[in-house]
């Protein structure tokens with residue numbers, strides 16, 4: 001660790017681990033409910049479990065991005081963070097707001113718009129907190145010794161993430177408008193500005209791990225994020241097919257979103273090619289596994305499985321079914337969850353000075369969580385296709401169809417158990433690293 | 442091949458053009474949405490209904506316009522599919538309409554709140570959604586043979602299926618293997634039961650079977666007589 005202030009990242013990553021663990025608990029509650037075991041219904045009805053599951057996901061990913069930025073920016077800008085104290089304040093404030101929101105979900109306090117369930121008063125607090133974060137990172141870059149492409153792309157991605165939260169707060173009484181603006185947040189995040197963050201973090205990891213010249217890597221970074229925006233911005237149209245918006249979106253959304261996988265393919269080829277070319281002897285194989293794995297699984301989950309239902313004629317039948325859940329899981333896991341687990345795996349030995357990154361347990365974590373996630377995707381996929389066929393093609397009753405596909409949720413829960421075993425191993429290994437070096441008494 | 446500054450220019454120009462186009466399209470879309478969604482029919486009632494839908498996070502179990510959760514039925518066309526009185530009883534007591542099934546939250550809505558939610562569903566159901574939800578397009582054998590078996594034709598020539606049957610009864614009962622499975626299939630009920638029995642059953646199931654699991658349905662006298670004549674014509678086929 002070159003700069004002392006980089007160790008704030010540790011506490012952000014520790015928070016990630018806690019939130020991730022809790023997210024999975026709520027995933028199981030829903031998996032069981034789909035199987036017919038809804039014993040918790042009176043305390044945690046499905047909508048509470050769902051809002052908690054997805055908001056914890058978004059929260060730990062954002063926390064992870066922030067931690068990554070606090071680690072990467074000092075090293076790129078070649079100076080300490082402008083304030084460590086405020087970075088801790090920012091983390092604690094974020095956690096307090098997040099936990100308040102989640103407790104609120106258990107008492108019917110929310111906004112009821114998918115992924116943006118956080119109640120309005122808390123939205124403002126989130127905005128303030130993120131502005132503080134942007135200020136700390138921006139200030140560090142501003143006063144730094146050098147501006148690198150990696151840090152600028154990362155900063156721009158984070159800034160746009162903050163700004164794009166605002167359209168989600170535009171008040172409206174119209175369901176279509178509500179949905180229209182919601183996608184400016186949800187879609188333009190995951191298929192737009194978060195890909196910038198992803199590209200930048202991958203570049204940082206590759207520069208550090210392969211020793212390839214920064215100029216080469218950063219050149220490709222521009223090309224990849226160029227493709228992201230070229231396809232992703234107008235690709236938002238794939239959510240405007242059937243919500244009461246004009247018909248031309250079928251054409252525009254269809255064409256541009258069909259090009260979105262190109263950026264993910266680019267990311268995968270880029271990571272694999274750089275890792276192959278790199279001459280450095282590796283002292284952290286697991287981190288490179290997570291780095292390459294991230295680029296590959298995101299191509300499968302977001303690129304291929306996204307493409308599978310993005311054509312309007314297909315989406316007409318799959319829109320709002322378990323097929324979407326199949327895609328959502330693998331895309332989020334591959335692109336963003338694995339990205340954060342990659343940077344955690346890379347930074348932990350450096351921050352704590354303990355070299356247990358290539359332990360059996362850490363290798364187990366990588367393989368078992370990924371195999372588990374692939375099996376979960378298959379289970380959701382089969383359930384989804386069966387649902388689409390019976391409900392949308394044959395016109396059978398919703399609940400009757402759900403009865404038929406209950407068995408696939410047994411498959412889901414088994415796969416999720418495997419996946420969870422991997423995640424537990426990861427968290428256990430995280431704990432074994434102990435605290436960052438100079439905070440030890 | 443190409444330099445880093447060319448790569449940067451590609452990124453900046455591409456992003457600028459696409460963002461510009463997206464903003465222009467958004468302006469156009471905002472102008473067209475009111476016409477396409479019949480905003481003039483968006484009454485105060487429906488707006489309050491939307492608000493209730495949102496503050497109770499109904500979309501945490503259901504989808505609407507195809508967005509939401511995958512645990513409970515799509516609600517975009519629920520007004521047409523089930524009709525007012527079914528939705529009303531559903532919102533009063535979900536267990537009454539679907540006993541022993543997957544659970545919905547029991548809300549304590551007032552009469553006017555229920556009206557608001559129904560107005561909201563009515564408005565949503567009328568929107569022009571470019572064809573969503575698609576009509577089921579794979580024919581099942583049971584549907585293909587909508588033409589009845591020979592020996593029934595004469596008797597059932599006047600067999601019209603009342604709309605209220607599709608809205609209220611198919612949630613639990615099937616006819617020709619279409620519909621729900623909570624109650625028994627009603628094929629052949631006209632042979633099993635006589636007209637008076639069916640009529641009395643519809644007026645009050647518990648008057649005939651004290652532990653009946655079928656709820657008393659909110660039916661008008663006209664509905665009951667239409668249903669009774671329809672059901673009594675569903676004769677055993679063999």
Ligand code: HEM
Nearest residue numbers: 190238257260302306307309310319320324328331332335
């Ligand atoms: C990392 C990137 C991605 C993530 C995290 C992601 C995640 C998700 C999630 C969570 C949803 C459900 C959203 C909601 O209903 O509110 C969704 C929907 C969708 N995604 Fe993605 N996605 C990604 C990339 C892509 C790509 C590249 C494509 C196309 C090639 C795509 C196509 C779609 C489509 C068509 C839907 C709508 C499904 C429906 O109609 O129900 N996604 N995505």
Ligand code: HEM
Nearest residue numbers: 024027028030031324325328329332333337416510511512
């Ligand atoms: C223990 C493992 C997990 C289980 C059993 C599980 C189960 C579920 C279930 C049952 C749903 C609700 C689908 C519905 O509405 O009916 C859901 C939603 C979702 N989960 Fe998970 N999940 C797990 C882990 C994860 C992980 C690790 C991620 C992200 C990396 C994730 C991301 C999501 C997303 C994005 C949605 C919303 C999907 C959509 O709306 O299309 N889940 N999950």
Ligand SMILES: [Fe+2]
Nearest residue numbers: 187191236238
């Ligand atoms: Fe999208």
